[in-house]
Amino acid sequence: MKRRIVRTFGQVSDGDYQAVLTRFDPEAVHWFSGQHALGGTRDNIADIGAWYARWEKLLPDLKFEVTEVVVSGWPWATVVAVEWVQTGAADRTANFRNTGVHLIRLRWGRTVSQRVHCDTAVLAEFLRRLQTQGVREAVAAPIGSAAPPPQLGLAAN
Secondary structure: OHHHHHHHHHHHHOOOHHHHHOOEEEEEEEEEOOOOOOOEEEOOHHHHHHHHHHHHHHOOOOEEEEEEEEEEEEOOEEEEEEEEEEEEOOOOOOOEEEEEEEEEEEEOOEEEEEEEEEOHHHHHHHHHHHHHOOOHHHHOOOOOEOOOOOOOOHHHO
């Protein structure tokens, strides 16, 4: 499972977002921390796909380095924690570096819940720089809703 998770982050780093989308359950919930264009909650595949399309547009050059993967639970109720460092120079004016954690719930290998926690101040500043370069989507309303993150239900394992 750990190798699969690292491979998936590599696919995102390579821009293969479609491969990631195929791993989501049709009723998955995707939440990203912060009050910005990438923040909020998505609870359907169409919105999750639109979020990844926005991510690709705003952050096309960024790469993930997975620093830790922890997997717990059974195949029908697996919880994965992934710590990462993200780097790149997507806005062409300064290097970007952020750190964060994905908390992912899998059911039979399919993502049913994904929560992304990162340094939102770093991301908000990056999006502000993109806005000054005329990238309107950097300050667009979040895709989905501003609902709170889904509960991961760690005690259920």
